[in-house]
Amino acid sequence: MAALPRRIIKETQRLMQEPVPGISAVPDESNARYFHVIVTGPEDSPFEGGLFKLELFLPEDYPMSAPKVRFITKIYHPNIDRLGRICLDILKDKWSPALQIRTVLLSIQALLSAPNPDDPLANDVAELWKVNEAEAIRNAKEWTQRYAMEDN
Amino acid sequence: MGNCLKSTSTDDLTLLNGRSNDSARESIDQEPNLQFQDHIQPNFYSVAGGSNTVQQSLTEDEQIKIAKRIGLIQHLPITQYTDENFQSKKVPSECDICMNDFVVGDSIRYLPCMHQYHVLCVDNWLMRSLTCPSCCEPVDASLLSSFENV
Numbered sequence: 001m002a003a004l005p006r007r008i009i010k011e012t013q014r015l016m017q018e019p020v021p022g023i024s025a026v027p028d029e030s031n032a033r034y035f036h037v038i039v040t041g042p043e044d045s046p047f048e049g050g051l052f053k054l055e056l057f058l059p060e061d062y063p064m065s066a067p068k069v070r071f072i073t074k075i076y077h078p079n080i081d082r083l084g085r086i087c088l089d090i091l092k093d094k095w096s097p098a099l100q101i102r103t104v105l106l107s108i109q110a111l112l113s114a115p116n117p118d119d120p121l122a123n124d125v126a127e128l129w130k131v132n133e134a135e136a137i138r139n140a141k142e143w144t145q146r147y148a149m150e151d152n
Numbered sequence: 153m154g155n156c157l158k159s160t161s162t163d164d165l166t167l168l169n170g171r172s173n174d175s176a177r178e179s180i181d182q183e184p185n186l187q188f189q190d191h192i193q194p195n196f197y198s199v200a201g202g203s204n205t206v207q208q209s210l211t212e213d214e215q216i217k218i219a220k221r222i223g224l225i226q227h228l229p230i231t232q233y234t235d236e237n238f239q240s241k242k243v244p245s246e247c248d249i250c251m252n253d254f255v256v257g258d259s260i261r262y263l264p265c266m267h268q269y270h271v272l273c274v275d276n277w278l279m280r281s282l283t284c285p286s287c288c289e290p291v292d293a294s295l296l297s298s299f300e301n302v
Contacts, residue, residue: 007251098285
């Protein structure tokens with residue numbers, strides 16, 4: 001495996017030394033570009049109390065291109081699809097090399113607090129979120145309880 | 153935002169598949185402090201996106217676009233990082249792109265918004281997007297239009 005760029009080493013060290021509250025990101029033992037991530041559901045959101053597993057991969061040309069991030073834990077959210085793919089501008093066309101793993105994960109956590117059904121990735125979820133927000137939030141809470149609170 | 157539905161699902165379903173078996177293309181990341189002369193700069197540009205297969209088959213239009221982009225970037229001022237910079241603290245102590253400390257003698261490129269980066273780091277980015285990595289300001293829209301719409 002080719003040498004790891006200094007930037008990735010630094011980011012990893014800083015993530016360990018000054019972890020972001022509510023977020024843990026640990027590099028895989030065999031691949032320093034692959035991170036096991038856990039994000040806690042933000043307070044006052046339907047995801048509160050949940051622990052959401054994600055995977056984050058730094059592509060070869062990182063930081064010139066964005067990290068690839070995906071939810072592994074099932075989540076009921078209009079901007080996250082069944083496969084866990086996330087609709088977030090900074091992961092696509094609004095990426096900038098001044099962003100970091102830390103800022104990406106904070107943005108994902110913020111997306112949980114502020115679902116945006118007008119820019120959907122999961123169409124059925126977004127639709128319900130628009131026509132019956134109360135029911136959508138109930139579903140999100142139920143999924144959080146069912147998939148993000150098991151102790152395993 | 154938007155367009156997420158259109159982006160075809162080339163995302164690896166398990167990102168572990170992307171475990172790096174990359175070989176030669178690390179060199180760009182590794183040498184952020186590399187010193188080089190202005191006039192040989194274009195040698196360092198890799199084509200945006202970085203897919204080897206695409207690189208082989210650039211159309212003439214694409215090649216012209218790249219050449220214009222290089223021309224534009226070279227209008228942005230370069231200075232050497234000096235001891236004064238280091239002491240004044242007006243210039244940040246590290247490059248936001250490679251996260252390495254600026255070292256006296258490093259070539260620094262100034263963008264119109266006055267953000268500074270290593271020349272090699274920011275040029276690599278500007279070939280992909282003519283925006284400042286830190287503030288997202290377009291790198292001189294007027295220059296851009298005069299160059300790219302010729």
